[in-house]
Amino acid sequence: MSAVTEAAPVRTPQPRGGIGRSVRDSLVVAKRNLIRMLRIPEVVIFGLIQPIMFVVLFTYVFGGSINIPGAAPGNAQAYREFLMAGIFAQTVTFATAGAGAGIADDMHKGLIDRFRSLPMSRGAVLTGRTLADLVQTALTLVVLAVVALIIGWRAHENLGKVLIGFALLLLLGYAFSWIGALIGLTVRTPEAATSGGLIWLFPLTFISNAFVPVDGMPTFLQYIAEWNPFSATVQAARDLFGNSIAGRPVSVTGAWPMEHPVWASLIWSVVIIALFRTLAVRKYRSATA
Secondary structure (H helix, E strand, O other): OOOOOOOOOOOOOOOOOHHHHHHHHHHHHHHHHHHHHHHOHHHHHHHHHHHHHHHHHHHHHHOOOOOOOOOOOOOHHHHHHHHHHHHHHHHHHHHHHHHHHHHHHHHHHOHHHHHHOOOOOOOHHHHHHHHHHHHHHHHHHHHHHHHHHHOOOOOOOOHHHHHHHHHHHHHHHHHHHHHHHHHHHHOOOHHHHHHHHHHOHHHHHHOOOOOOOHHHOOHHHHHHHHOOHHHHHHHHHHHHHOOOOOOOOOOOOOOHHHHOHHHHHHHHHHHHHHHHHHHHHHHHHHHOO
16 A cells, blocks of 8 residues: 655745735845945945045135135135035935936846846835945044045034034934935936936036035025035035034025924925825836836
8 A cells, every 4th residue: 555645835935924924025125226336346445535536626626715604714624514515415315316327227128027026125226225235324424524534524412413514424324225216216317317317417516515614605596506406415414424614604695404404304305206206106106116
């Protein structure tokens, strides 16, 4: 009599659901993108060179020519301390173009379609990418801060405030990376994503308090500059680093974000994340449907 052996049913592992699954999937995708960045070191190196060039050029070319209200005319050290918060903020926001180009490249090569075939959270692909970009941006900030210290920039507040200042800068960069993600999902090629990611950043960063005081701008630009979310983060970083000029009014127009820059920076970043993450995930779902 032959015994009939029944094969045990194969149980497919069930992925964790809800927030736990989304976090796990996002971290896996972030790890994948970080490994990819390490294998292409020239991307990281070129990303470091540009902000360093801005620091050196602005410091030594414009440092003695731009007067900061409340400081002695031609005081290069005053301009250096005024400038660095703006350079830090510009660095984290310019990473937006890279985020958009990376997502557009993944779409163009069909990688997103392969992710779609896996049992994973839809939003994890974008969240993982933006988290990996955040890590790269943090590394860039560390190197840039060291360069700034070498050329004479100093923070005059305690370590806790300085770290909060850098945290607000990174939060702004993370918020803007979601704008880059939406652009990358909208355009057809990585080249278009790079161009689309930069074209709006130049007016945003230069119509601000990052590189020159807003006092000399036309009145209508002063209002735009002081309600600019970029300006709020720059002013918050200056205050937390102790780089604001003592006795100088922080606002020309009396704008609330300049009077309360830390809160304004936090609110702006959270609103941008909430809005553009929702739009990007919705666009991703429609693009891969």
